[in-house]
Amino acid sequence: MSAQRVIGVDLGGTKILAGSIDGEGRVLDRREVPTPTGSQAELLEGIAAAIEPLVGAGVAALGFGIPSVIDHATGRALGSNNIPLEDLALGRLMSERFGVPAAVENDATVAALAEWRLGAGRGARNMIMLTLGTGVGGGVVLDGALFRGWAELGHVVVVADGPPCQGNCTGSGHLEAVASGNAADRAAEKLWGEGASAELLVGRASEGDAAALEVLSGIGHLLGAGIGSVVNVFGAELVIVGGGFGIAAAEFLFPEAVEVARREVQLESFRAALRIVKAELGSDAGLIGTGLLAFEAL
Numbered sequence: 535m536s537a538q539r540v541i542g543v544d545l546g547g548t549k550i551l552a553g554s555i556d557g558e559g560r561v562l563d564r565r566e567v568p569t570p571t572g573s574q575a576e577l578l579e580g581i582a583a584a585i586e587p588l589v590g591a592g593v594a595a596l597g598f599g600i601p602s603v604i605d606h607a608t609g610r611a612l613g614s615n616n617i618p619l620e621d622l623a624l625g626r627l628m629s630e631r632f633g634v635p636a637a638v639e640n641d642a643t644v645a646a647l648a649e650w651r652l653g654a655g656r657g658a659r660n661m662i663m664l665t666l667g668t669g670v671g672g673g674v675v676l677d678g679a680l681f682r683g684w685a686e687l688g689h690v691v692v693v694a695d696g697p698p699c700q701g702n703c704t705g706s707g708h709l710e711a712v713a714s715g716n717a718a719d720r721a722a723e724k725l726w727g728e729g730a731s732a733e734l735l736v737g738r739a740s741e742g743d744a745a746a747l748e749v750l751s752g753i754g755h756l757l758g759a760g761i762g763s764v765v766n767v768f769g770a771e772l773v774i775v776g777g778g779f780g781i782a783a784a785e786f787l788f789p790e791a792v793e794v795a796r797r798e799v800q801l802e803s804f805r806a807a808l809r810i811v812k813a814e815l816g817s818d819a820g821l822i823g824t825g826l827l828a829f830e831a832l
């Protein structure tokens with residue numbers, strides 16, 4: 535099996551990350567392109583264009599991680615929050631185009647799979663992964679198995695009647711509305727005007743800027759509330775925080791997040807045992823997870 539390689543595609547709201555991956559989960563070659571969000575047709579061409587340069591001799595399967603709710607009975611992506619992809623059998627489409635089997639899963643679910651098998655979640659029986667990127671995704675390992683059902687953990691309410699959520703979501707005060715990279719972009723713009731970004735916010739915090747530190751601590755506070763809530767639902771002993779923004783800002787988010795999450799967790803023994811850690815595979819967790827998924831499709 536390890537002699538074979540697959541192509542994994544981590545489809546984000548901002549960029550498409552495609553990689554050639556071996557049976558050990560090693561990324562051998564990669565392509566990164568901006569996500570075309572103008573229309574579904576443009577998006578599909580963007581995905582195919584990211585895959586094409588990696589297709590050579592010996593690609594055995596394709597794996598896709600997409601920010602969407604998947605209907606596993608039909609393999610269709612039912613709807614997505616931050617990209618134009620709706621009611622589409624992406625796997626079947628790409629399988630026909632490239633002539634190899636293809637598997638599709640929610641992007642945060644595959645990131646959780648990668649961290650569970652190869653990263654910070656090794657050996658965990660109950661764990662949750664939160665990816666803080668363009669949006670906020672959630673993946674869950676429950677009783678020693680990857681949960682493949684609906685787990686839109688980014689859309690738990692952390693501020694009742696709070697700021698409106700983004701994309702197609704009609705909710706408000708969701709974790710995604712306050713703790714995503716986009717939410718951090720908006721917070722940075724509030725401080726420093728148009729064009730300021732989450733990256734600038736984290737950069738200024740690293741230099742000790744008091745306003746930046748306060749904003750990130752506030753985001754950490756709400757992240758902690760979200761973590762406490764999902765831990766109370768799933769009984770997880772481990773929460774892994776990943777995604778581009780989550781990883782970049784972890785050191786500024788965690789102190790407050792850990793304190794609030796511990797406070798919210800209902801059972802004393804869980805409170806003491808709860809660990810909140812950064813994704814060990816970094817922002818490659820999703821990509822590596824799509825590789826593992828593709829091997830499952832063989």
Ligand SMILES: [Zn+2]
Pocket residue numbers: 688689699700703704705706708710711
């Ligand atoms: Zn939402």
